[in-house]
Amino acid sequence: MSEILRLDSVRKYFGKFAAVDGISFGMKEGGIYLLVGPNGCGKSTLVNCVSGLFHPEEGNIYYRNADVTNEEMFKISRRGLVRTFQIASPFLRLTTLENMLVALPDNAGENIFLSMFKPTWQESEVNAVRRAAELLRVLGLRHVWNMPARTLSGGELKLLEIGRALMCGAETILLDEPVGSIDPKLCHQIFSHVLRLRDELGLTFLVIEHRLEVAAQYADHVFAMDRGQLVTEGTAEEVFEDPRVITAYLGE
Ligand SMILES: Nc1ncnc2c1ncn2[C@@H]1O[C@H](COP(=O)(O)OP(=O)(O)O)[C@@H](O)[C@H]1O
Ligand SMILES: [Mg+2]
Known part of the structure; x- marks a missing residue:
């Protein structure tokens, strides 16, 4: 290697x-x-x-x-x-998935986050959600994807921090x-x-x-x-x- x-x-x-x-x-x-x-x-x-x-x-x-x-x-x-x-540290009021999406650079994350409330998603947005879901699987955080970050354990928060780095x-x-x-x-x-x-x-x-x-x-x-x-x-x-x-x- x-x-x-x-x-x-x-x-x-x-x-x-x-x-x-x-x-x-x-x-x-x-x-x-x-x-x-x-x-x-x-x-x-x-x-x-x-x-x-x-x-x-x-x-x-x-x-x-x-x-x-x-x-x-x-x-x-x-x-x-x-x-x-x-x-940046996870936003405690946002869910695990939302935290992953807002970590995306150049504010793309913010747009994707807002677009979650729109009826149709752009392809890039769908891809970002797919990537986040895949990373949450590897990180063992899939079961808490829709939970506010404040309810996560210390270990889960650390893994979410790594997940946010991986989104970038x-x-x-x-x-x-x-x-x-x-x-x-x-x-x-x-x-x-x-x-x-x-x-x-x-x-x-x-x-x-x-x-x-x-x-x-x-x-x-x-x-x-x-x-x-x-x-x-x-x-x-x-x-x-x-x-x-x-x-x-x-x-x-
Ligand atoms: N910003 C700084 N200004 C002056 N001295 C510093 C600074 N940061 C660290 N040091 C000194 O450099 C040495 C190494 O610190 P650090 O790298 O934090 O050690 P470690 O992470 O192994 O505990 C220590 O003696 C510390 O006091
Ligand atoms: Mg140190």
Whole structure:
């Protein structure tokens, strides 16, 4: 499988402090990658560089072989590389399906949403509803399609957030600490669907998490960071047995 994302010696400074201190790695299309490391080690800063919220002072970031290092965030997301929080939170009074439709870019979603009350639909509108319905199926949200988002569980809302990114054409999804609490059920609910999205739609994921055990069983490949640097990478088992990773956490 081809490489979809490549980081080459990326450095991001806050003043003189290098929060990201020379990170290089590659990700293949269709992989589920986990980025771990203690609090404050630079995970979010790195992901913010990838999504285009920050621009690194040194190094390069390539998405599908295109240099996106200094590209604006909206352009990067148009390429299909998206951090989910870039998509606005679901509207709690709208239904699940309506939330999917209003996520469409360029206000097309708003038109489609309004057109739901019209007697005849344009073909593009029918297609958007079809696409939303298909995504809701893969996300396991079909049974709540007509429920207001406020009645959804925390896990369902997170999946809806991913669904909204997919409506906008996301292909590579950056999830920064997606499971807020250590709730094994919630974790499984989210990550079993991440696996399904990968298997059925070929999506690529980079999941950021500071708790080592969370999400490890779902990852194909793990990157471990400490103090702005990549300490090691490999399978979850390899990384979690690495003394450098254990030291990074004990020294927290
Ligand atoms: N906007 C900022 N300005 C200054 N320092 C920051 C900023 N954002 C993060 N930092 C610092 O950079 C380091 C890495 O932070 P962060 O990337 O949020 O870590 P993580 O996500 O791994 O917990 C921390 O020391 C943090 O205090
Ligand atoms: Mg963080």
